Amino acid sequence: MDLKRWTHIVAVADRRSFVRAAEQVHLSQPALTRSIQAAEAELGLVLFDRGNQDVVPTPAGEFIVARARQLVFDNRCLERDIALYRSLELGDTAFGVGPFPAATFLAPLLASMRREFPAIHLRVEISNWQLLLARLREEDIEFFVADTRDLPIDSGLEVRPLRHEPGGFYVRAGHALARLRAVTLQQLWTCGVLSVRLPAEVRGVIAQLLGLPSAAELSLALECDDVELLKDIALDCDSVLAAPHAAVAQEVEAGRLRALEVKGLPISASEMGVVTLNGRTPSPMARLLMSRLPAGA
Missing domain, CATH: 3.40.190.290 (D-Maltodextrin-Binding Protein; domain 2)
Known part of the structure; x- marks a missing residue:
């Protein structure tokens, strides 16, 4: 799975909303929904419970989000370090x-x-x-x-x-x-x-x-x-x-x-x-x- 999709997963977990997460990652809401659905299909896990109000991670989602968050953080650090190195x-x-x-x-x-x-x-x-x-x-x-x-x-x-x-x-x-x-x-x-x-x-x-x-x-x-x-x-x-x-x-x-x-x-x-x-x-x-x-x- 590419890094952008991990970023999408973290954004939905943080914002508890597909609409707000879509604004954060600069995608349309349908495009972000398709990205999360593709991630769930690839992982074979349901990551989020779609309620009437907030979108919340499932137990499997909590497990995945914690690791995805570290991946996203490490990537930001790497990009910063590369810029500093250059x-x-x-x-x-x-x-x-x-x-x-x-x-x-x-x-x-x-x-x-x-x-x-x-x-x-x-x-x-x-x-x-x-x-x-x-x-x-x-x-x-x-x-x-x-x-x-x-x-x-x-x-x-x-x-x-x-x-x-x-x-x-x-x-x-x-x-x-x-x-x-x-x-x-x-x-x-x-x-x-x-x-x-x-x-x-x-x-x-x-x-x-x-x-x-x-x-x-x-x-x-x-x-x-x-x-x-x-x-x-x-x-x-x-x-x-x-x-x-x-x-x-x-x-x-x-x-x-x-x-x-x-x-x-x-x-x-x-x-x-x-x-x-x-x-x-x-x-x-x-x-x-x-x-x-x-x-x-």
Whole structure:
């Protein structure tokens, strides 16, 4: 039985009159009567006693009306929720970000979303691309943003490039290296370098510049996916921080961190992209979030 007929049954039970119920559901009285008669025929039950005055549900009618009322209510709620979902006022999503995106544009992005859509629930997982890819394939997140240089070639994935985030090496104010016009990579590695997991391409370039036989020989003093933690450590010791410029802009402006000029080092930047499962339709909120990510140059 279609939902309109359940609506008719509830209207007759509520208004106790075919005439008044017909006005409520915008039908003629004969059309509503035929609808109720068809419902009774389909169910094999008499739903209403037609008295001289009020129309009242039979015992079977009381049983049916209670359940029909819930169906009608749930449908109204569903229609409302669909309208809210379409207008981005209801719904939620989960997505992932790598360490560099988390340290650069994530906070302002989430703050703007909270201001505009306070009823939305978001879940963000911050990790390296390997773990985020596993979450994506498990469909635990809808998309993730990370440096995609080491991402495996996979027809099941769709990758949209985002802007490059230039990076460099930084030390605390007062560090011996901060007084030098330029430093060497060897000097940096002697002090100990703090960084997130470096892409294979970057590791290869640095290993070659350091004169190491292979990228496997390159070691970091501390490797961690939390850029904020690495930044705090660099501010409190003589280790050297490798990070995107945007992640340390405030500390550099305040004079707490100093950028180092490194001899012979090519300009480096993270190559971020947004990664989704090919063929999976994103939710409206996921689609909006992805549209607000920093576009590629």
